Amino acid sequence: MQITTGQNGNEIKIESSIVKVVNAQKSYGKGIQKKVVLDNLCLTVPKGSIYGLLGASGCGKTTLLSCIVGRKNLDHGRLSVFGGVPGDRRTGIPGKRVGYMPQELALYIEFTIKEMLEYFGRIYGMDRHQLQEKIDFLVQFLDLPHFDRVIRTLSGGQQRRVSFAVSLLHDPELLILDEPTVGVDPMLRQSIWNHLIRLAKEEGKTIIITTHYIEEARQASMVGLMRNGHLLAEAPPSTLLEQFNLPSLEDVFLKLCVKHEINDSHDIPTKIPTGTRSLSGTLRKLPLVSDLTLTNTAKRQKRGGSLVYPGSTAMAEDYSIQAISYMKAPEETEFQKIKRRLSMKKKPNSGYNDQVSPGCCQMTVPSPSKIWALIMKNLIKMWRNMAQLLFLFLLPAVQVIFFCVAIGQDPIDLKFAVVNHEVANLTSNCTVTTGCDFTTISCRLLESIFTNSSTLVMVPFETDELAREAVAKGEVWGMAIVPETFTKYFLKRLWSSLDVDNETLVQSSIQVNLDMSNQQVAFQLQKALHEGYQSFFRQLLTDCEFPPEMGDLPLVFKNPVYGDLHPNFTEFMAPGIIILIIFFLALSLTGDIFVTERRDGLLDRSWIAGVLPSEILISHVFTQFLVLAGQTAITLVFIFLVFNIKCEGPLGWIVGLTLLQGTAGMCYGLLLSTIFNDVAATIQFSIGSFYPCLLLSGILWPLEGMPWYLKTISWYLPCTAACQAMRDVMSRGWGIMHPSVYLGYVSTLSWISVFIILSWIVIKVKSS
Numbered sequence: 001m002q003i004t005t006g007q008n009g010n011e012i013k014i015e016s017s018i019v020k021v022v023n024a025q026k027s028y029g030k031g032i033q034k035k036v037v038l039d040n041l042c043l044t045v046p047k048g049s050i051y052g053l054l055g056a057s058g059c060g061k062t063t064l065l066s067c068i069v070g071r072k073n074l075d076h077g078r079l080s081v082f083g084g085v086p087g088d089r090r091t092g093i094p095g096k097r098v099g100y101m102p103q104e105l106a107l108y109i110e111f112t113i114k115e116m117l118e119y120f121g122r123i124y125g126m127d128r129h130q131l132q133e134k135i136d137f138l139v140q141f142l143d144l145p146h147f148d149r150v151i152r153t154l155s156g157g158q159q160r161r162v163s164f165a166v167s168l169l170h171d172p173e174l175l176i177l178d179e180p181t182v183g184v185d186p187m188l189r190q191s192i193w194n195h196l197i198r199l200a201k202e203e204g205k206t207i208i209i210t211t212h213y214i215e216e217a218r219q220a221s222m223v224g225l226m227r228n229g230h231l232l233a234e235a236p237p238s239t240l241l242e243q244f245n246l247p248s249l250e251d252v253f254l255k256l257c258v259k260h261e262i263n264d265s266h267d268i269p270t271k272i273p274t275g276t277r278s279l280s281g282t283l284r285k286l287p288l289v290s291d292l293t294l295t296n297t298a299k300r301q302k303r304g305g306s307l308v309y310p311g312s313t314a315m316a317e318d319y320s321i322q323a324i325s326y327m328k329a330p331e332e333t334e335f336q337k338i339k340r341r342l343s344m345k346k347k348p349n350s351g352y353n354d355q356v357s358p359g360c361c362q363m364t365v366p367s368p369s370k371i372w373a374l375i376m377k378n379l380i381k382m383w384r385n386m387a388q389l390l391f392l393f394l395l396p397a398v399q400v401i402f403f404c405v406a407i408g409q410d411p412i413d414l415k416f417a418v419v420n421h422e423v424a425n426l427t428s429n430c431t432v433t434t435g436c437d438f439t440t441i442s443c444r445l446l447e448s449i450f451t452n453s454s455t456l457v458m459v460p461f462e463t464d465e466l467a468r469e470a471v472a473k474g475e476v477w478g479m480a481i482v483p484e485t486f487t488k489y490f491l492k493r494l495w496s497s498l499d500v501d502n503e504t505l506v507q508s509s510i511q512v513n514l515d516m517s518n519q520q521v522a523f524q525l526q527k528a529l530h531e532g533y534q535s536f537f538r539q540l541l542t543d544c545e546f547p548p549e550m551g552d553l554p555l556v557f558k559n560p561v562y563g564d565l566h567p568n569f570t571e572f573m574a575p576g577i578i579i580l581i582i583f584f585l586a587l588s589l590t591g592d593i594f595v596t597e598r599r600d601g602l603l604d605r606s607w608i609a610g611v612l613p614s615e616i617l618i619s620h621v622f623t624q625f626l627v628l629a630g631q632t633a634i635t636l637v638f639i640f641l642v643f644n645i646k647c648e649g650p651l652g653w654i655v656g657l658t659l660l661q662g663t664a665g666m667c668y669g670l671l672l673s674t675i676f677n678d679v680a681a682t683i684q685f686s687i688g689s690f691y692p693c694l695l696l697s698g699i700l701w702p703l704e705g706m707p708w709y710l711k712t713i714s715w716y717l718p719c720t721a722a723c724q725a726m727r728d729v730m731s732r733g734w735g736i737m738h739p740s741v742y743l744g745y746v747s748t749l750s751w752i753s754v755f756i757i758l759s760w761i762v763i764k765v766k767s768s
């Protein structure tokens, strides 16, 4: 408490206040959407008082509390808590000096009561013994079920009480309680109030409480009546009752509201430049004091003894009284001038530093104990969501199985129509000869194409029209028509070498019409037909004692430098699939965690408890990395051990790159969760990023097939260089010394940095 002398020589005592709000302005939205929520509001909460903030739903109470705890900023006006600016850790907000119970539950519902309290106990640095004692006390005092009960299974009222217990846990100097008595039975409500009164009276704690039960606020030492962002009145309840001569606070509030309404209708409150709009004859006499607390004596002296506000309740007696007024940007009173001068003398810059304990709460360096508490919390959360955990580990395995089993295998049993005009009945009259025998050679050729191939199944047809109709109906994938004199002309073609007429060429050719609507199937059909013919011709040449190579194209494919002579699509896609699975699983997990924690008020609660964003980040990176490592191990085991996909290069580089890609996904998730406020938007954006990644990163199709401009863009996507690097390690056996491989690493590391920097910028922009 400070003592100074007023202009007339009177002694003025300025109570040390814990919270001071001067001319607070706050609005949401912009332009015509703009909604003013706090309008030149002034409020002072003296040390050791219970301040009941009352007002209808939507009048701005929660917004005001959010500003007091440093989670929101005022647009204009001044706000000090413990003599400093909330949000500045030196003041203790955020930190141990405040206990905050938000309106939402803000609890990890999968935790037991004990685990929940232990988590915050660790954050506050409480030792085991102290914590256990406090838990026992709170469970008993708040009539909570056994502390091993899982919060999800508690009733709404019980859950609110656990939330209340969290705010009481560490004996904070300032308690900010947003409707703590909702859903609490009257007996318990009274015992909560008794406890709060005891905390204020015996331990000097300061309490700000909002409640919808106006009458229970009679027990507060001071009430502030709020309406539409204004503070209609601020005084001890007994004073208000006395001045208005009404039996209940509710009646007082109603009366003030009616008066306010009348004034509003005259367009007064928002336009009043200075001074007080008094509410009644009595109120008109009251001074407008917004941020100054006077003792009764001082006020009597100042007002020539004309105004006396007797503290009526036991609690209120101890507190000085604030005047009742519209708290509209008041003209600076004499008292305010004195106070301002005093403040300026104390500290030129802010005038709000008198209660800052330097060093007491400065914790800008991440604390290992808090990180450990957060990691434990994350692990318990994961453990409690066992189904989700299993899903997280099974998902990559299932995806790899689906990929390896379903993708890249050659299509089999493709029905193919055959009309052989050389034989009357294809099934019974077609005799397959062996050796250097040239009788109905078409039967031998068809046998080679269809019997030795798992790709094609021959479906004989009598006429060309029927076969064509079957193709048109989609019953078969193509048709082959063997001319009536095929054998004769085939032999003629064979022996005539280059001297061959057109009729021979036509009559010795099998006419093929394919259904080319499915590129992969058509490609397989062509391949099976070519291979079947080549095998037939090589065998015929061998049987007739000619060199079989005469049947080949004069192009000889020797052993490839890299890869297989017969590469398969699975091996082409595997590197991209590994990257895609890991990147997007990490992305979805991280994006979801942050957004849900923020939505449930848990992130705010932890921040107000003094947890640094960097501590939250480190703990999440740690736990997510465990999951990521598990997912990487499962994915790679299935790819390389179960499905035997070849890896020519060092496996270490594959593991390293996969983990880094997962980290990049995690950081991208972090960025999305900083940008968006709800899960749906995060999911939509994740899906929106999935497709460009899938289509443009060379996962499905070689980059060489893209137009140059798209190829250039593609190289700047997070998965492209990594996918190419992975493919080069797996198929070409290259190591980190090769530019393609280290570029994959460099690109991934760069993307990690970009995502982290952007997240940091978004956080900064949002918080400013």
Ligand SMILES: Nc1ncnc2c1ncn2[C@@H]1O[C@H](COP(=O)(O)OP(=O)(O)OP(=O)(O)O)[C@@H](O)[C@H]1O
Binding pocket: 028, 029, 035, 037, 055, 056, 057, 058, 059, 060, 061, 062, 063, 064, 103
């Ligand atoms: N983030 C936001 N964006 C836009 N408007 C908001 C936001 N938060 C609150 N509001 C609006 O501001 C007004 C005041 O909200 P606030 O939550 O502070 O009221 P309250 O007095 O705490 O209400 P209640 O008693 O129902 O909790 C309401 O009209 C609300 O719709």
